[in-house]
Amino acid sequence: xxxxxxxxxxxxxxxxxxxxxxxxxxxxxxxxxxxxxxxxxxxxxxxxxxxxxxxxxxxxxxxxxxxxxxxxxxxxxxxxxxxxxxxxxxxxxxxxxxxxxxxxxxxxxxxxxxxxxxxxxxxxxxxxxxxxxxxxxxxxxxxxxxxxxxxxxxxxxxxxxxxxxxxxxxxxxxxxxxxxxxxxxxxxxxxxxxxxxxxxxxxxxxxxxxxx
Amino acid sequence: xxxxxxxxxxxxxxxxxxxxxxxxxxxxxxxxxxxxxxxxxxxxxxxxxxxxxxxxxxxxxxxxxxxxxxxxxxxxxxxxxxxxxxxxxxxxxxxxxxxxxxxxxxxxxxxxxxxxxxxxxxxxxxxxxxxxxxxxxxxxxxxxxxxxxxxxxxxxxxxxxxxxxxxxxxxxxxxxxxxxxxxxxxxxxxxxxxxxxxxxxxxxxxxxxxxx
DNA sequence: TAGATTGTTAATCGATTAACAATC
DNA sequence: TAGATTGTTAATCGATTAACAATC
Numbered sequence: 410x411x412x413x414x415x416x417x418x419x420x421x422x423x424x425x426x427x428x429x430x431x432x433x434x435x436x437x438x439x440x441x442x443x444x445x446x447x448x449x450x451x452x453x454x455x456x457x458x459x460x461x462x463x464x465x466x467x468x469x470x471x472x473x474x475x476x477x478x479x480x481x482x483x484x485x486x487x488x489x490x491x492x493x494x495x496x497x498x499x500x501x502x503x504x505x506x507x508x509x510x511x512x513x514x515x516x517x518x519x520x521x522x523x524x525x526x527x528x529x530x531x532x533x534x535x536x537x538x539x540x541x542x543x544x545x546x547x548x549x550x551x552x553x554x555x556x557x558x559x560x561x562x563x564x565x566x567x568x569x570x571x572x573x574x575x576x577x578x579x580x581x582x583x584x585x586x587x588x589x590x591x592x593x594x595x596x597x598x599x600x601x602x603x604x605x606x607x608x609x610x611x612x613x614x615x616x617x618x619x620x621x
Numbered sequence: 622x623x624x625x626x627x628x629x630x631x632x633x634x635x636x637x638x639x640x641x642x643x644x645x646x647x648x649x650x651x652x653x654x655x656x657x658x659x660x661x662x663x664x665x666x667x668x669x670x671x672x673x674x675x676x677x678x679x680x681x682x683x684x685x686x687x688x689x690x691x692x693x694x695x696x697x698x699x700x701x702x703x704x705x706x707x708x709x710x711x712x713x714x715x716x717x718x719x720x721x722x723x724x725x726x727x728x729x730x731x732x733x734x735x736x737x738x739x740x741x742x743x744x745x746x747x748x749x750x751x752x753x754x755x756x757x758x759x760x761x762x763x764x765x766x767x768x769x770x771x772x773x774x775x776x777x778x779x780x781x782x783x784x785x786x787x788x789x790x791x792x793x794x795x796x797x798x799x800x801x802x803x804x805x806x807x808x809x810x811x812x813x814x815x816x817x818x819x820x821x822x823x824x825x826x827x828x829x830x831x832x833x
Numbered sequence: 834t835a836g837a838t839t840g841t842t843a844a845t846c847g848a849t850t851a852a853c854a855a856t857c
Numbered sequence: 858t859a860g861a862t863t864g865t866t867a868a869t870c871g872a873t874t875a876a877c878a879a880t881c
Contacts, residue, residue: 416872420824424817428799432776442838450801455874462840470838470880493823506718507815512799516820557823564644581826583819587640587724589662597829599822603719603813605636607795608728610811611705611769612632614793617809628848654862666862667850674864682856682862 419460424516425450426457427483430476442473489517494555495583498570499562500525500540503585507559509535521555550577559583560590631672636728637662638669639695642688654685701729706767707795710782711774712737712752715797715815719771721747733767762789771795772802 426446430437443461447454461468461479464486468474484490497504500523508523523540530540541549549555558579562570567586574582581597584590587605590598638658642649655673659666673680673691676698680686696702709716712735720735735752742752753761761767770791774782779798786794793809796802799817802810 418872420821424814425801428814429801432800444838453874458839468839472881473838487820488824488827489820495819502718502721506714509714510815512816513819516816518816518819518823556826557819580830581822583822588644589637589641597822597826599818601818602636602640603722604724604728604730606811606813607707607725607730607769607771608636608699608701609632610793610795610809611730612700614768614809615700618792630848656862665850670863680863684857685862
């Protein structure tokens with residue numbers, strides 16, 4: 410079977426569909442159609458239909474998809490079923506919030522531990538997760554074959570930490586520091602700039618109001 | 622002057638350019654070209670040139686842009702210079718991390734306070750920021766004319782909180798709860814699903830490795 | 834059969850890339 | 858003048874939307 414490549418946009422929408430169905434809870438109908446989902450999420454119904462067709466071929470005219478099957482197919486496709494480990498570097502406020510956040514589990518992600526130079530953090534237990542000294546990072550990554558690293562350190566230190574992660578065998582980096590990271594070609598980086606995101610929302614609001 | 626509309630993608634890239642220049646610090650040259658920025662950020666130089674042209678018209682052939690001017694123009698354009706207030710609802714781990722995060726300031730965003738039903742949070746001081754009881758929300762929003770709300774409550778409560786925010790005069794919502802929010806047409810919503818973002822990175826990594 | 838829904842094929846739209854002219 | 862860089866115009870690419878055929 411040819412793995413017809415799925416667009417970035419589709420990949421970003423699929424979790425929305427899954428969330429929507431899951432959140433229906435006990436009201437979840439046995440069958441669900443692309444049209445229903447599209448109306449609920451205020452999306453174009455053709456977009457939703459195409460997106461669903463890329464993860465399932467079990468849609469039946471007039472009926473739609475078997476809800477339970479679609480959930481499984483979405484979860485499988487998105488990889489929510491096989492668990493993947495990740496570590497965090499930087500156990501400041503954000504790092505600790507991510508460490509303690511229990512929503513990752515539903516998406517098949519497991520945060521193994523956080524690392525920080527601040528010794529005062531090593532004692533505490535964050536919902537079963539620990540903050541470890543930096544010198545344990547490389548060994549733990551190799552031993553547990555951790556391939557995903559989360560950077561939650563100040564911008565000044567991000568590149569150095571990034572280098573350390575790459576040296577430790579990390580292949581994908583989720584970067585919360587507001588700097589561009591220089592990495593070898595084969596390393597995947599996703600940048601998350603929370604402050605810039607909020608500022609963008611503010612800008613869009615201002616623009617919208619002045620347009621009226 | 623006609624405000625030629627700027628694409629969503631450009632809006633997402635402009636902060637990268639600004640970050641890059643700022644992070645140069647004392648090494649910052651007097652002039653900077655689109656080509657330089659493009660190479661540093663591994664972007665196509667035509668993209669960068671077009672993006673910069675949308676915020677500045679002071680680029681000089683052979684020389685580039687006056688670095689200090691470009692920084693100002695980017696900051697002005699992105700609204701980092703005039704401060705905008707926002708409130709947070711939900712002072713769990715994530716809500717408190719955002720409340721205490723001091724990176725918003727650089728982007729012209731000021732978090733006024735967080736709100737929560739948990740009384741044990743009201744006493745503490747989070748770097749000068751307070752967690753307040755829910756019943757103070759509407760009054761504070763009206764009094765301070767706060768227009769931006771951040772939802773950091775569990776998914777089950779997000780829609781109710783969203784309704785309350787809209788009622789309180791909030792016009793833009795940054796939603797960290799993994800649910801679609803139903804809002805009136807004139808309310809701006811930006812969804813941030815951290816767990817789904819990390820899972821997507823994990824999926825992309827798996828795909829890349831199996832492709833090799 | 835009629836109608837709702839799927840899935841496909843073609844048309845449109847928008848963003849990126851390529852080619853080139855202008856200029857300091 | 859030559860070369861680096863800007864900025865513009867045209868070509869390409871990819872995603873969305875529209876139109877329609879297939880089917881339960």
